[in-house]
Amino acid sequence: MVRVIDFHTHIGRLVFSRKPLTSDILVSTMDRLGIEKAVVLPIENPEEVHYYSTTEYVLSECAKHPGMLIPFCSVDPRRGVPENFAPSPDLAFNPRVIIEEYVNRGCKGFGECLQGLPIDDPRSSKLYDACGELGLPVVLHIMHSFINYDKVGLPGLERLLRKHKDTTFIAHANGWWSEISAEVDPTIAYGYPTGKVKPGGRVGELLEKYENLYADISAQSGYNALTRDPEFGVNFLEEHYEKLLFGTDYSYDGQELPIVDYIKTVEISRRAFRAITRENAEKLLNI
Numbered sequence: 001m002v003r004v005i006d007f008h009t010h011i012g013r014l015v016f017s018r019k020p021l022t023s024d025i026l027v028s029t030m031d032r033l034g035i036e037k038a039v040v041l042p043i044e045n046p047e048e049v050h051y052y053s054t055t056e057y058v059l060s061e062c063a064k065h066p067g068m069l070i071p072f073c074s075v076d077p078r079r080g081v082p083e084n085f086a087p088s089p090d091l092a093f094n095p096r097v098i099i100e101e102y103v104n105r106g107c108k109g110f111g112e113c114l115q116g117l118p119i120d121d122p123r124s125s126k127l128y129d130a131c132g133e134l135g136l137p138v139v140l141h142i143m144h145s146f147i148n149y150d151k152v153g154l155p156g157l158e159r160l161l162r163k164h165k166d167t168t169f170i171a172h173a174n175g176w177w178s179e180i181s182a183e184v185d186p187t188i189a190y191g192y193p194t195g196k197v198k199p200g201g202r203v204g205e206l207l208e209k210y211e212n213l214y215a216d217i218s219a220q221s222g223y224n225a226l227t228r229d230p231e232f233g234v235n236f237l238e239e240h241y242e243k244l245l246f247g248t249d250y251s252y253d254g255q256e257l258p259i260v261d262y263i264k265t266v267e268i269s270r271r272a273f274r275a276i277t278r279e280n281a282e283k284l285l286n287i
Helices: 023-033 055-062 095-104 122-134 155-163 174-180 202-209 219-227 230-243 258-265 270-285
Strands: 004-009 035-040 069-071 110-113 138-141 169-172 213-216
Touching: 004 023, 004 270, 023 035, 023 069, 035 055, 035 270, 055 069, 095 122, 110 122, 122 138, 122 155, 155 169, 155 202, 169 174, 169 219, 174 202, 174 219, 202 213, 202 230, 213 230, 219 230, 219 258, 230 270, 258 270
Parallel strands: 004 035, 035 069, 110 138, 138 169, 169 213
Antiparallel strands: none
């Protein structure tokens, strides 16, 4: 049996009304579900959730479970003093040196990026330049409304992919997965569209067109995209298996994870299953 790598989890207290997910609970759940390793993503942006889960916290907790938990790092692009306002070079915002320090301490990637900025904002570009230089994959949360926001059709994402050809991006969330269909209702593009998928969506097009773009199938957004039209979902997995990553977006104790049963039971080839659940992650993480 293939031992699965989960490319998208969180730990800590993130939402006021939900039970915190500790690293011990995460590892216990992984053992129960047959997941060998998991990427743990910090959250250092004020959007989306109620509390932070810092890179320092993620590094500390992952150190308790070496070989199982893989830490990523994050930096909010709005932090620090802009160069043109910095009274001294020491105070100027230089994300590369911060990210490089995290890499030296064991971080294997960057994100989850949840900043409330346009997807191709110049402030974020500084981060992505650094990640490209350091060889870090970037997990990018896309919401048409307020997080890494873009227009229907994802023109900003495409500009980003062209500008940062040396940086690998992993697309995720509602604004991305709503574009699996060629018909996108802008009023629910950040929700969970239902019904048949019209072939020719931007998700498939961009995955084929850009070598530096992958996607993770985590959270309700990924699960919904693959199951709203079951036959299309199976064909999509087979067609794009070299660019897809299994993930749960496990982020609080007691959370239901329907994507786990789905990937274990969906009728796809062994080759596609191995790539999605392990091999693509191993390649991106260099493990």
